[in-house]
Amino acid sequence: MRIVVLDDYQNVASGYADWQALGAEVQFVSRPIRDTVDLVSTLASAEVVVAMRERTRFSADCLRQLPDLRLLVTTGRVNASIDLDAARAQGITVCGTESTTSATPELTWGLILSVLRSIPTEDSAVRSGGWQSTVGGDLFGHRLGVIGLGRLGTQVARVGAAFGMDVVAWSQNLDVARAADVGAHAVSKEELFATSDVLSVHYKLSERSRGLVAARELALMKPTSVLINTSRAGLVDTDALMAALHGGRIRGAGIDVYDSEPLSADHPLRSTPRTVLTPHLGYVTEDTYRIFFTQAVDDIAAWAAGEPIRQLT
Numbered sequence: 001m002r003i004v005v006l007d008d009y010q011n012v013a014s015g016y017a018d019w020q021a022l023g024a025e026v027q028f029v030s031r032p033i034r035d036t037v038d039l040v041s042t043l044a045s046a047e048v049v050v051a052m053r054e055r056t057r058f059s060a061d062c063l064r065q066l067p068d069l070r071l072l073v074t075t076g077r078v079n080a081s082i083d084l085d086a087a088r089a090q091g092i093t094v095c096g097t098e099s100t101t102s103a104t105p106e107l108t109w110g111l112i113l114s115v116l117r118s119i120p121t122e123d124s125a126v127r128s129g130g131w132q133s134t135v136g137g138d139l140f141g142h143r144l145g146v147i148g149l150g151r152l153g154t155q156v157a158r159v160g161a162a163f164g165m166d167v168v169a170w171s172q173n174l175d176v177a178r179a180a181d182v183g184a185h186a187v188s189k190e191e192l193f194a195t196s197d198v199l200s201v202h203y204k205l206s207e208r209s210r211g212l213v214a215a216r217e218l219a220l221m222k223p224t225s226v227l228i229n230t231s232r233a234g235l236v237d238t239d240a241l242m243a244a245l246h247g248g249r250i251r252g253a254g255i256d257v258y259d260s261e262p263l264s265a266d267h268p269l270r271s272t273p274r275t276v277l278t279p280h281l282g283y284v285t286e287d288t289y290r291i292f293f294t295q296a297v298d299d300i301a302a303w304a305a306g307e308p309i310r311q312l313t
Contacts, residue, residue: 003300004029004043007052010284017293022300024048032262040065047071048303050296053283054079055261060086073299075099075292076283077312080205087313093303094313097295104282105155108200108230111254112139114276115226116198137197137224137251140164145187145196147171147212148231149179153202157184160198168192171203193220198228205232215240218250226252230282233257242272250274256282 001024005013011030019026027046033039033056040062043049048071051058058072060083069092074082077096087094114120116137125133144160146153146169153169160167161183169184170192179186193199199221203209213227214237221227227250229236238259244250252274261280263269269277295310302309 001025001048001304002046003027003048003050004046005050005296006033006042007055009052009055012289013050013293016289017297019297022297022304024300036062036065043069048300049073050293050300051075051079051082052292054081057081058087059083063087063090063092071095071300071303071308073097073296074312075296077310079312082312084313092313093308093311095299095303095308095310096312097292097299097310099283099291100285100288101151102155103285103288104152104230105159106285107256107278107282108152108156108202108228108254109159111228111230111256111276111278112198112200112226115228115252115254115274120276137226139198142166142197143168143195145169145192145199146184147192147199147201148203149174149182149184150202150204152231153200154182156200156202157182165198168196172208189217190220193217194222197222197225199225200228201231201235203231203235205234210234211237213237213241215243218244221250223249224251226250226254228254230254230256233259238269242268245272245274248274252276254278256280 003024003026005028008028008030013028029042043066045068047068050073052075063086072092072094075097076099084094118134121134140163142165144165144167146157148171149169157167167184168187169179170187170189174186176186203212212235218240245253254276256278257280299310
């Protein structure tokens with residue numbers, strides 16, 4: 001049995017699980033996959049593939065070109081980059097894993113503090129022989145706006161309350177009582193954008209929510225406010241955000257997700273001012289990887305024994 005583990009960008013997957021217990025040939029691929037041709041070539045003759053979240057797309061066309069593929073394991077229980085209907089039709093079993101729910105909210109707060117207190121800028125200044133050059137923003141007594149109050153948004157809201165912030169939330173179907181349960185006030189979308197000092201996006205991407213934060217919403221924001229996106233790139237209009245940042249219309253932005261990943265070397269976001277950019281680190285933690293890869297091995301072993309677990313197809 002040939003197993004290919006994709007998207008091992010940090011070259012660490014081999015150390016988070018007992019792959020040798022599978023008694024199979026296991027190949028770890030640390031470079032990003034360029035396109036379908038590259039993917040099909042890389043996976044030639046592979047019976048089992050482990051994919052990291054949504055880093056690589058498995059379209060119907062791609063799956064048709066992988067006749068040997070029998071099991072596709074995705075880390076996490078949801079992967080919008082896999083055409084599950086096509087996999088099912090082709091007789092490919094797709095299984096998932098559990099995941100932590102704390103890693104992304106923790107990174108969210110890292111980005112909030114980094115942007116508000118200009119931590120990367122000041123760190124660079126100290127290392128180059130300089131000293132204080134910025135004046136930081138505050139959390140206590142200021143307003144946190146949470147866009148989407150699901151599992152992750154709820155954790156971000158609770159931390160905001162612990163900082164002494166006035167927490168408000170909005171989503172298209174937000175239950176007022178549920179918001180109150182986590183210490184947040186439900187407000188209109190317009191009020192959330194117009195009055196929040198920190199706005200954090202935690203929304204499910206769909207055709208209805210794509211472009212949820214566009215030029216109109218950014219124009220409502222205060223010039224002292226910051227926007228944080230650790231959810232999905234498609235929720236925020238990147239061009240409109242860059243224009244707002246270049247124009248000084250908002251204080252700054254912390255971004256962990258991008259329309260195309262890895263971000264190209266010449267992407268204009270890399271030179272956009274007042275930004276803190278991280279390379280999709282939301283779920284990249286030791287505890288998360290331990291769960292992902294240990295359960296991926298378990299999925300493969302169970303499938304090989306004829307009793308697949310955590311099936312998505």
